[in-house]
Amino acid sequence: MRRYWRIFKEFFRTCLVEELEYRSEFMGNLFSSLLGIIVSILMVQIFFYQTDQLGGWAYADVLILLGIFNTLQGLINFALRPNMPRLLLHIRMGTLDYVLTKPIDSMFFVSLRHLVFWRLIDVVLGIGLVIYGLGQKHFIPSFLDVGFFLLSILAALVIIYSLWMLLMTTAFWVIRMDDLSFLFNSFFETTRFPITMYKGWLRMALTYVLPAAFVTFTPASSLIGKWDGGATLASVLVAVIFFWLARRFWKFALANYTSASS
Amino acid sequence: MTIQVQDLNKSFRVHVRQEGWTEALRSLFKREYQTVQAVKDVSFTINTGEIVGFLGPNGAGKTTTMKMLAGLLHPTSGTIEVDGFKPQEQKNEFKKIMSLVMGQKSQLIWDIPPMETFLVNKSVYEIDDHSFRQTLDELVELLELQPLLGRPVRNMSLGQRMKCELACSLLHRPSVLFLDEPTIGLDVNTQEKVRQFIANYNREHKTTILLTSHYMGDVTALCDRVMIINHGKLLYDGELQVLSEKLTPYKLLEVRLPSSTRGPWESYGEVVTFEDGKLTLRVARDRVPLVSSELLANYEINDLNIQDPPMEEVITLAFQEESHDH
Incomplete structure (x- = not known):
């Protein structure tokens, strides 16, 4: 575990060098991230002109949830999304062979090798929004709230990683990755609002089939003191199951992989 | 670091498709497969420190065999042992003693100097600072890399990149080295330098090397022993000189x-x-x-x-x- 942390730090360092090589426009990216978060706040406000509750959640609560959504989105774009096109390239060019001959877990390597730093702006803005939301609500979470929050956000991270990996692994068979990203985005967008907003079968599907409910809703509820031990436990369980699935699928794909002969 | 291969077979199931879009459509529903035997009953032993040339035309089964030795492909039948390891188990201990260099494929990070990739490999292979320094210094000297270390890989010539590629795959001091077309596309001068490097490195470190190449020059300069493979079958295994006398x-x-x-x-x-x-x-x-x-x-x-x-x-x-x- 510590070894992998060390390797991750090395990835971090190299990617920083890589990015400085291009001097990616920090200001431009900061501006687009800011605009993105402002638009999503405005969207929430438009809803609240019509109503003072969204799925039973007040304005400040929804802001907190939105903050968590933004943070997670930032993390996905920081660490996961940049690796998708690379994996496709590895498979098509046959350079996956190099990954597979390294004494390192190949799933770890292909999913976290490339990082895009300026996406961390979204994480910072997201955390800022969570704090602002708590301020609006005049609510200071207790230790227990924070504990449940940390547990469920950890589960959320694992769930996202696993879903992303399940999707990414299909790259062994599917060549068009734009469609894959779109699929993931459509799913992830549903976590922008409280799950209680959805009704009927859609809500059932988003809770039990695609675990969207555990991604933002459970952590946000915990943070505002409305934690539910059962839900948190369920989210951890779901995280474990999905991670196991993702792992199995990756191994299965590798076993099938017969690299492009030179 | 002996390599032992016994009755090795590998067959692929390939999807056959006829031309034309009606056929393409039909193949969506009913796929036809054909089994291609890429490697047939191949057996050989390579001893510690040997450099063996692996020759054969395109599609003869060289790369397939090499990939099985490196643990990238599972044999259909037969056994492979590399220094006591079964490559297909892909154990980290095995990966740490071997290295694979493919002339047509790069592992260097494109946009930044090669040193960055070296450092990634340093942490992946858990090389301690001292031995990393030592190995790197040696490789830099042997391959004349000093002027290249600070240059982004994308600005390098093919020859310069290949030298960095070699250095990158030798940082962890593998005792078995698989070289797949290491001099492909290089000019005569650079080919010669790469050959000399391989020969010296093998002499110094007693690294076991299996080499495939299209250039006869690589083989005559480096290998006393050759294995010739065609249509997946091993046709000859022995001294280059003996083969020459026998056939010509x-x-x-x-x-x-x-x-x-x-x-x-x-x-x-x-x-x-x-x-x-x-x-x-x-x-x-x-x-x-x-x-x-x-x-x-x-x-x-x-x-x-x-x-x-x-x-x-x-x-x-x-x-x-x-x-x-x-």
């Missing part, structure tokens, strides 16, 4: 003489070329001393050169021999 029981006599000289050249051997005072004769090996002394005695000779037939010819003959067997 003649030598080439290159004679330079005044262009006006005429003589009964056919009586000495088969005339390959004769123009502008340059005569090339193909002479049976056991008759070479006799023929050359007779030529020197009877004619005014400016130069006489005895050569082994080019290796390309030997290999071509080896493949022809195989097709006669069928």
Whole structure:
């Protein structure tokens, strides 16, 4: 575990060098991230002109949830999304062979090798929004709230990683990755609002089939003191199951992989 | 670090598709497969410190065999042992003692200097600072990398990149090295340098090396022993020299003489070329001393050169021999 942390730090360092090589426009990216978060706040406000509750959640609560959504989105774009096109390239060019001959877990390597730093702006803005939301609500979470929050956000991270990996692994068979990203985005967008907003079968599907409910809703509820031990436990369980699935699928794909002969 | 291969087989199931879009549509529903046997009953042993050349035309099964040795493909049947490891188990301990270099594929990060990739490998292979420094210094000196270390890989020539590629895969001091076409696309000068490096490295570190190449020069310069494979079958395994003597029981006599000289050249051997005072004769090996002394005695000779037939010819003959067997 510590070894992998060390390797991750090395990835971090190299990617920083890589990015400085291009001097990616920090200001431009900061501006687009800011605009993105402002638009999503405005969207929430438009809803609240019509109503003072969204799925039973007040304005400040929804802001907190939105903050968590933004943070997670930032993390996905920081660490996961940049690796998708690379994996496709590895498979098509046959350079996956190099990954597979390294004494390192190949799933770890292909999913976290490339990082895009300026996406961390979204994480910072997201955390800022969570704090602002708590301020609006005049609510200071207790230790227990924070504990449940940390547990469920950890589960959320694992769930996202696993879903992303399940999707990414299909790259062994599917060549068009734009469609894959779109699929993931459509799913992830549903976590922008409280799950209680959805009704009927859609809500059932988003809770039990695609675990969207555990991604933002459970952590946000915990943070505002409305934690539910059962839900948190369920989210951890779901995280474990999905991670196991993702792992199995990756191994299965590798076993099938017969690299492009030179 | 011995490599032992016993009755190795590998077959692929390939999807066959006819031309035309109606056929393409049909293949969506009913796929036809064909089994292709890429490697057939191959057995060999390579001892510690040996450099073995692996020869064969495209699609002969060289790369497939090499990939099985590196643990990238599972054998359909048969056993492989590399220093006691079964490669297909892909154990980290195994990966740490071997390295694979593919001439056509790069592992260096494109946009930044090679040193960054070296550092990634340092942490992936858990190389401690001291040995990393030591190995790197040695490789930098042997491969003359100093001026390249700070340059982004994308600005390098193919030859420079290949040298960095080699350094990158040797940082963890593998005891088994698989080189797949390491000199492909390089100019003659750089090819020579890469060969010298490989030869020196092998001598210094007793690294076991299996090398595939299209360039006969690589093989004649580096390998005493060759394995020739075609259609997945091992045709020959042994000394290069012995193969040459067996398949080409003649030598080439290159004679330079005044262009006006005429003589009964056919009586000495088969005339390959004769123009502008340059005569090339193909002479049976056991008759070479006799023929050359007779030529020197009877004619005014400016130069006489005895050569082994080019290796390309030997290999071509080896493949022809195989097709006669069928």
